[in-house]
Amino acid sequence: MKTEQSKRTIKIIAYLAIIMMVPFFVASCEKEEEPDPVDLSELETLVTTAEDYIATAQEGNVPGDYVRGSLADLEQAVDEAKLVVDDPPESQEEIADAVTVLEDAIYAFEAMEIEDVALQFGLTDSTIAVENSAGSAESFNLSEFTFETWVIYYDKPGFFGQIVSTEFYEDGLRGWNLRVGDNDALDFTIADGNESRLQPLEGATVPRNTWTHVACTFNGEYMRSYINGQMVGEVEASDRDSIFVTSTLENAQPLTFGNSAGFAQPERRLIGRLFDIRIWDVARSQAEIQADKDYILSGDQENLIAYWPFARNTAETTIADATSSFNLELKNGTVTSTRE
Structure with a gap:
């Protein structure tokens, strides 16, 4: 029991x-x-690298600056990476994907750094750059437009230092020009068989040996010219509103830099350099010109139809524009060089 x-x-x-x-x-x-804890160290290191760029980099148009809008893109990528760091996923694979995304954003940002580049004219008597597409005359002889660029002007061997031109002769002058004229004044002309010519206010000249921003606009009624963002001339030119017909004429010329499109002569050549060349299919206001002139743009802005910023070094003699629409052919000794 x-x-x-x-x-x-x-x-x-x-x-x-x-x-x-x-x-x-x-x-x-x-x-x-x-599961094993995920490793965030690589992602955290990349976040620190990107934040260092954001803290020290600046957007502008000086070598070493960055293209406008590039900092905002990087900041957005950092914010997305921080969300992953603060609330980690369970798999290391998802962390690796976040690392790749931020790495790509950093590489893209680094590619937006502005280099010391300009388009140099005057090394020979006939240096020019030409937008040589079949539709060049049609694309750039518009009833409304804005042209702007930075220019450093050293000398005028004859009567003009031609910055940009579509001019030619067919039953009268046709096309348009922006050039350094008499007494180094900024000379803007539009012609559609008859010519309207805008010369700026007395004393409003393009200084030699100094980088200067120049612009001209036509809205179908008024021609206006600008130096360093300040309007220096205005003239009524409503009779020139048929300039677009110029593009259909037999002798129409392509967009040309550094000399006259239809009257290329040593006496008309530009001895100097250009960078940040823009053409818009609207007449921009003074405020718009002032807001953007000190920045290299991304090229996707509304109404920007052709853009050659010359922000990256290249040995090519055919330069694609940043809007992916037009090619610039460097001819007769025109080269990309530094700004000085």
Whole structure:
């Protein structure tokens, strides 16, 4: 009897022991099933690198600056990476994807750094750059437009230092020009068989040996010219609103830089350099010109139809524009060089 009781007691104790071990066993199993913690160190390092760029880089048009809008793109990528750091996913693969995205954003930002580049004219008597597409005359003889660029002007060997031109002769002058004229004045002309010529206010000249921003606009009614963002001339020219017909004429010329399109002569050549060349299919306001002139743009701005910023070094003699629409052919010794 005693023996039977002892056996039952032993069984009860064993049963209770098993019951008491179950939680420990379950906990042990659960612990073994927990995934390894993800490694965020690479992503965190990239966030620090990107934040250093954001803290020190600036947008502008000086070598070492960055293209306008590039900092905002990088900031957005950093914000997205921080969300991953603050609330990590369970898989390392997802962390790796976040690393790749931020790496790509940093590489894209670094590619937006502005280099010391300009388009140089005047090394020979006939240096020019030409937009030579079949539709060049049609694309750039518009009833409304804005042209702007930075120019450093060294000398005028004859009567003009031609910055840009579509001019030619067919039953009268046709096309348009922006050039350095008499007494280094900024000379803007539009012709559609008859010519309207805008010369700026007295004393409003293009200084030699100094980088200067110049612009001209036509809205179908008024021609206006600007130096360093300030309007220096205005003339009523509503009779020139048929300039676009110029593009259909037999002798129409392509957009040309550094000399006259239709009257290329050593006496008309520009001895100087250009960078950040823009053409818009609207007449921009003074405020718009002022707001953008000190920045290299991305090229996707509304109404920007052709853009050669010369922000990256290249040995090519065919320069694609940043809007991906037109090519600039460097001819007769025109080269890309530095700004000085």
